[in-house]
Amino acid sequence: MREACSFITKNERETRELARRIARLLDRGAVLALEGDLGAGKTTFAQGMAEELGIEQPVDSPTFTIVKEYEGKLPFYHMDVYRVDSPEEELGLEEYFYGEGICLVEWASRIEPILPEDTLWFHLKVEPNGTRRILITSTHSRAIRLCKELQTT
Amino acid sequence: MKMLAMDTSTLVMGIAVLHLEEKRVLGELTTNLHKNHSVRLMPALDQLLGDLELNMSDIQALAVSAGPGSYTGIRIGVTTAKTMSWALGLPLYSESSLTVLAMNGLRFDGVVVPLFDARRRRVYSGVYRREGERMVEQIPQQVVEVDLWLEQIAELNQPALFLGDDVVRFEEVIRRRLGEKARFGTAAENIPRASQLGMLCRHKWANHEPPEHADFSPNYLQMTEAEANWIKKQGNGETSHAQKS
Incomplete structure (x- = not known):
């Protein structure tokens, strides 16, 4: 696992703006894994992405439903797989991962074996001074390309 | 009726x-x-x-x-x-649904292999042969890694008709493994x-078989225990991508 790049955001507005910039650069079928402690900004990040994808509905936690589907410029699938006990549970999540939309998966490490190889990993960390560090990693060239594009846009 | x-x-x-x-x-x-x-x-x-x-x-x-x-x-x-x-x-x-698709190969002289892509190089498939007006399983339907599946089919040493719109994704590997024995459905037969x-x-x-009961549920095709274990092993960090944070 390589660290491709990282960003510092000072507040919610900046986290949201970064998510919007990332969303602009995503193609159909992109799978994003989102890891971070409570309060690190996962929901803010998801909301920023949804805004950029033209989704008008409010985006809230999919903890109880596991998946929430939104229709925007692209379909947006917001997942929280915390309640999934093992990757082999018969949920059919692969249909989303290999589908036509953007998948944002919280607690993704719980189902890592079934995630596509080119999954982009985002780690949101709270720094001691209260800012957030957002780390993008992947084993796939997709992450490196995304980082390059983020740094030049 | x-x-x-x-x-x-x-x-x-x-x-x-x-x-x-x-x-x-x-x-x-x-x-x-x-x-x-x-x-x-x-x-x-x-x-x-x-x-x-x-x-x-x-x-x-x-x-x-x-x-x-x-x-x-x-x-x-x-x-x-x-x-x-x-x-x-x-x-x-x-x-x-595999048996339904296999019916499109009822007249084929050989075995019929309906197939759906199950992702990660796996397929939902079964090997069927004709019995009267129906197709019956010769090798039970399963979710299986495609190369292992083709090994099993090759051992039958019979012409095999592959059916389904997903077959095209595996056509190259099927041809490589089965050569002349491999046949492919027409567009209409793939539906x-x-x-x-x-x-x-x-x-x-x-045949007066009883209909389904209220507890009837889908058959997603269970993973074999071996595969479930393999996935678990992957999850235990052997080739894990997850980063501890």
């Missing part, structure tokens, strides 16, 4: 009405483009029944594909069929037909 059959287990959405005693297909509707089955299934049923000048009160039995295939798709068909069965008090019969589902379920009805 008329049977209404529905299949939404793949990209194909199919419905058919059959006359059971006369052994006739009265009408059939098939699409193979959009995956909005939940939106279209009921209007399509309505349309077909209307075209046939039938009402739901003319239907005495139901049939549905139980899977495998798209999890979402299977749930749409099974939920719809079960709801109708319960609300109208109609017997519900089901059949495997599962609700009329075939109906005919298979008609067979159950004619």
Whole structure:
């Protein structure tokens, strides 16, 4: 696992703006894994992405439903797989991962074996001074390309 | 007695009405483009029944594909069929979506291998051979890694007809492994037909097989224990990508 790049955001507005910039650069079928402690900004990040994808509905936690589907410029699938006990549970999540939309998966490490190889990993960390560090990693060239594009846009 | 059959287990959405005693297909509707089955299934049923000048009160039995295939798709068909069965008090019969597709190869001289992509180089498949007017499993249907599957088929040393729109994704590896023995379905043969589902379920009805119970549920095809263990092993960090944070 390589660290491709990282960003510092000072507040919610900046986290949201970064998510919007990332969303602009995503193609159909992109799978994003989102890891971070409570309060690190996962929901803010998801909301920023949804805004950029033209989704008008409010985006809230999919903890109880596991998946929430939104229709925007692209379909947006917001997942929280915390309640999934093992990757082999018969949920059919692969249909989303290999589908036509953007998948944002919280607690993704719980189902890592079934995630596509080119999954982009985002780690949101709270720094001691209260800012957030957002780390993008992947084993796939997709992450490196995304980082390059983020740094030049 | 008329049977209404529905299949939404793949990209194909199919419905058919059959006359059971006369052994006739009265009408059939098939699409193979959009995956909005939940939106279209009921209007399509309505349309077909209307075209046939039938009402739901003319239907005495139901049939549905139980899977495998798209999890979402299977749930749409099974939920719809079960709801109708319960609300109208109609017997519900089901059949495997792979067996339904295998029926398109009934006349083939050799084994028939219907196949759906299960992702991560795995397929839902089974090996079928003809028995009367039906196709029966020679190697049971399963979710299996494609190379292992082709090994098993190669050992049969028979012509094998591969069916399904997903086959094209594996055509190269199939040809490499099976050579001249590998045959491929036509575009029309690659589409599962609700009329075939109906005919298979008609067979159950004619043989007085009991219909499904209220606890009938989809057959997604369970992973083998070996595969589940393999996935667990992967999850334990051996090739883990997850970063501890």
